[in-house]
Amino acid sequence: MRTSIVATLSALLAASALAPARADGPIKLLAENPRYFEFRGEPTLLITSGEHYGAVLNLDFDQRAYLDELQRHGLNNTRTFAGTYRETPGSFNIRDNTLAPKPGRFASPWLLVSKPGEPEKFDLDRYDDAYFERLKQFLTLAAERGVVVEYDLFCVLYDDGLWAINPMNAANNVNGEGKCPRGEVLTLQHDDLTARQVALVKKTVAELNEFDNLYYEICNEPYFGANAEWQAQIAATIVEAERALPKKHLISQNFANDKGKVENPDPNVSFYNFHYAVPEAVTMNAHLDRPIGDNETGFKGNDDRVYRTQAWRFLMAGGALFNNLDYSFTAAHPDGTAEVTPPTPGGGGPAFRKQMSVLAGILREAQVWKMGPAREVLGGAKLFKGSHLDILARPGAVLAYVDQGPGFGLTLNLPPASYAYRWIDPITGDVLAQGELDFDGAVTGAQFVSPAFAEDVVLILLAK
Known part of the structure; x- marks a missing residue:
């Protein structure tokens, strides 16, 4: 007889998501098998199909509706960008891109000091209290739903158009910082700019220390413009800033697209993420004895099949994290009901999230962290x-x-x-x-x- 296990699996995952925070601290590596995670006392894989990283920086995005949809499917992870980077409408052919807020609706951790109607000017020495309140609200709502947040501190500047609107560009701040090509922004080549970046990391770490459903990612796709020395500086800053604080959070490093072998791991980095990953990304890095994640998918069309099989094969290879980039979440459709069609470069939608719920439930039932x-x-x-x-x-x-x-x-x-x-x-x-x-x-x-x-x-x- 054909029976459905979706309702049962979703109920189990939702019950787990509602478990109260425990005294054992933030998400960490699983002691019995550090290639996986432990969250609130339970072995954990992070599996989701999440929005395009604008849930905090886009003021028009309804965080609650979004996180309710993740919880409904028992999904337990999301990425969000810090607001040190944003995109423009049309970037990468993404329709209704949550990383491209409308004029006047961009939230950055740096304080906007220009008046309405004037060209945007940020003060890199001052912070926006309203931004940090919105960020904490997002983390709180996520914590209540058992969703772990990957907070991406920085992102490379892919083209001159993105650099032209960035707060770190001298044209957009009152500090005169960022008089350099975009390829030098995340490289330690400009001491005053690096000092502002380090100061922001320290401020962020202090503000967010209370949360157990948080880990930091140093930079999104650093292999397109952030050098290893700068990444090491940011990771060391997080560790040093938390030294005197009660909670210590994991740090992830986005290593490569597709696959690659980590030859010289930073001791401050807890685990490694890949984009558009293949199973070999896991097997090539078994020597690390750390979780390996695939935290961005896309560029293979809009159909579910390619991303579902990608998820199964990556996690069956020993991966510990899979985050499908789900373009059905928009500011107008924060519940993930927007239609995903070309030229948008990926997939997503309610049907796919159901498939990720099935995947998560089966892997949990099998206890793959013991396999x-x-x-x-x-x-x-x-x-x-x-x-x-x-x-x-x-x-x-x-x-x-x-x-x-x-x-x-x-x-x-x-x-x-x-x-x-x-x-x-x-x-x-x-x-x-x-x-x-x-x-x-x-x-x-x-x-x-x-x-x-x-x-x-x-x-x-x-x-x-």
């Missing part, structure tokens, strides 16, 4: 050409994912035990087939043949 490659368990597999099998195992459990139909067969070398298994559609959460197996070990391996499936399928097998 590893199924080298001794996998006896053989029969796959259709072009499909991929990802399989993990731990004592008493096997989790397998195939990204392309219409079917496949699997031989598992199981220890004698009674097992229950389910074949699940990762699009809907429907159970396509299920059964029980009393395996006595008399034969070489247990045979499993999937039901027919259109796009991808999951097998979860648990000892009873």
